[in-house]
Amino acid sequence: MDVIYGLIxxxxxxxxxxxxxxxxAARSGxxxxxxxxxxxxxxxxxxxxPRRLPDADADDDRNERTH
Structure with missing residues (x-):
């Protein structure tokens, strides 16, 4: 019975x-x-x-640097 004093x-x-x-979660969208x-x-x-993707510009910049 003493356990209930910790469980509640x-x-x-x-x-x-x-x-x-x-x-x-509701407030942060x-x-x-x-x-x-x-x-x-x-x-x-x-x-x-691709213009609607959030990281499209970052991917283009990385590809230009490697080529």
Whole structure:
């Protein structure tokens, strides 16, 4: 029975941490584009516009330096 005095506060702390992580994820935009990845895997690589990729300029700079 003494174990319950440690388990209840531990579960409350764990629950509060989970709620805090949920709110952090929602505020930082983790749930903004839920369908994007699902649709992106169906596209051919030729159909993807490289100008919309975030690292397209960095990849071009690296390729120019090596060639």
């Amino acid at each position: 506060p531990g579960m409350l702390v764990l629950g509060l941490v989970a709620v805090a992580v949920l709110f952090w 983790q749930f903004d584009d839920l369908d994007g990845d699902g649709r992106r895997i169906l596209l051919d690589e030729d159909e993807i516009d």
